[in-house]
Amino acid sequence: MNALPLLPDAPPDTRVAWHRNRPVTRAEFLGKVLALAAALPDEGPVINLCSDRYHFALGFFASICRGRLSLLPNALTRDTIARLQDDHPALHCLHDQAGDAFGLPVIPVAAEALDPRTHTSAPMIPAGQEVACVFTSGSTGRPNPHFKRWGSLLTNIRAEAGRLWDAAGGACAVLGTVPFQHMYGLESTVLLPLLGGGMLCAQRPFFPGDIATALAELPAPRLLVTTPFHLRALLDADLTLPPLDLIVSATAPLATELAQRAESTLGAALLEIYGATETGQIATRRTTTGEPWHCFDGIALQQHGHQTLVSGGHIEQACPLNDIVTLEDATHFRLVGRGSDMINIAGKRSSLAYLNHVLNSVEGVRDGTFCLPDPDAEAARLAAFVVAPGMTAESIQRALRVHLDPIFLPRPIVFLDQLPRNTTGKLPHDALQALIQTHLGDLRA
Amino acid sequence: MTQQESTGAVADAALEREVAEMIVSALNLEIAAEAIDATAPLFGDEGLGLDSIDILEVALVVSKRYGFQLKADSEDNFRIFASLRQLAGHIAANRSK
Incomplete structure (x- = not known):
């Protein structure tokens, strides 16, 4: 060789x-x-x-x-x-x-x-x-x-x-x-x-x-x-x-x-x-x-x-x-x-699939999803929607910190009674966008 | 309240409050300015839990408002963000406006 x-x-x-x-x-x-x-x-x-x-x-x-x-x-x-x-x-x-x-x-x-x-x-x-x-x-x-x-x-x-x-x-x-x-x-x-x-x-x-x-x-x-x-x-x-x-x-x-x-x-x-x-x-x-x-x-x-x-x-x-x-x-x-769900913030990378896996592995979180409210912003900040009765944003952040680089921690964390999943359990793109519009609309540029 | 540790000027309570409000508004934090503990860490796993993206945004607002550039040896070295009091003290010592 x-x-x-x-x-x-x-x-x-x-x-x-x-x-x-x-x-x-x-x-x-x-x-x-x-x-x-x-x-x-x-x-x-x-x-x-x-x-x-x-x-x-x-x-x-x-x-x-x-x-x-x-x-x-x-x-x-x-x-x-x-x-x-x-x-x-x-x-x-x-x-x-x-x-x-x-x-x-x-x-x-x-x-x-x-x-x-x-x-x-x-x-x-x-x-x-x-x-x-x-x-x-x-x-x-x-x-x-x-x-x-x-x-x-x-x-x-x-x-x-x-x-x-x-x-x-x-x-x-x-x-x-x-x-x-x-x-x-x-x-x-x-x-x-x-x-x-x-x-x-x-x-x-x-x-x-x-x-x-x-x-x-x-x-x-x-x-x-x-x-x-x-x-x-x-x-x-x-x-x-x-x-x-x-x-x-x-x-x-x-x-x-x-x-x-x-x-x-x-x-x-x-x-x-x-x-x-x-x-x-x-x-x-x-x-x-x-x-x-x-x-x-x-x-x-x-x-x-x-x-x-x-x-x-x-x-x-x-x-x-x-x-x-x-x-x-x-x-x-x-x-x-962008065909992938890669998230890349300030030179560090992860994927939405992985972030969601970590979020849903947190004890006390029944369901949850990360999202990127404003993907065009240079200082993109992730947010999350979660179903987690009895938990606070702080306790979820603390649990996520063990697994994630701080740059990927969500802010804000929006608490919901349930996520609008369809019958196959998927969270449709439009439903997620509607949630973003309703709860995070003022974060968008 | 204990004496400011650094050799820089000691910030008064009014400046501390002003800096706290600036951080909350620059970063859209879901916390009231008066709820920030002046001696708790701003950066890292404890306290306010800001990350490097937040720090860069705060630095920009500081430079516009107080007329000086923040400096660090490296990304690991955010001593001036050790607490609100430390940051306010650094601003008091270096501000040109």
Whole structure:
């Protein structure tokens, strides 16, 4: 089986990352990756809880070197981790803080404590090695694993780099506002700079003022990786930012008006990325031009009855899209509707089926459903309708917190005597919309 | 009432109340401003239970109303949201209007 290098070829003094106000060279990064790899256990997958993006990257690449699979669960809750530990008794976690490790054995990651190995060349990694496992949330509450192989991931990131660097006018320093434990953040803020010849930035700026400060530190050209939600907050803050060369948004549909404001205020083109857990990233579009989505080089789409199949490039086996699209040709398409029930808020994802499963598993809840009252809002907030005599919104929230990332907690929770289910037990779309109109009408924009 | 712990200016009760009302209205919370415990956490599993989306919205209102930008080292570091009193104190110390 063929093997591919852990890092692209480059001189040892190439700057590959920016950490705590200083550049990190390729030689230093690689040396520390190999030092950390030597400290990893001989078996079992790892879960990477590092909160500093540079530490996360050291852990991710070290795990690849040692043949350890990185698990990327959708939610870092006690519940999820306990289930993963059941499936993988040898599970370890990488951590860079004293914070909660969910009772897992900890391998500490601290850049300054790693003595870099010298005179090293990038190790060759088998293309078929499974390096990451991401999950889609099944409706039964049992997440379905999707394994990402090294060769395929590398091909995907190279295609992304080709497209983005072309739009930016060169390889960029990449600053991200999105969580890197999720696929979009991992691909675009960790792997894109390191595998695509750009510069990874460790900062994880949160407030608009933090984004401005972090950008000012970075060498040009600069790429900002964000979501419609974070972008709206940044623009509303009316700050003066250093020049950007490209903005990338994903996870939720971006309004053309917001894209236009971003391009004119920040002085850079904005590309949206289209992808899914199953397929990885497959296409981009420049929102302001109204043009269709353009597949990455090598990727092609084919209509097969009701399904659109994606193949080529990094896709090992033709795979159906969850969404409904119309093809303009094999490499250009328009998005007609979201076919899945994926919920994606500020870079974190879940599904309505899973959320409803969790809600209905709460003791005391007889029936319940989540809904998204205003799906077009950047700061989408879930609400819920429940039948739960004797319970309060607070007690339900508390029970949900054990299982869900706080971003998915519903507000408000509307108590009803019953849900308008039809004879087959389904909650028809129109009935749910009527409930939203009646009880949550004033929340809609 | 105990002394404000941080080195920032101490917010008076009127500012605390004003900030509480601002949070409730910015986030459409189903709680009265006066019902927010000034010493309970705003963010996280306890107290008011705000999440990162809420915090970003509050930050925007704070910047418009009080004329300064909030800063954090990372998303895990919301010390100024440790309580209503802490946030009001931070605003009192940094406001430009």
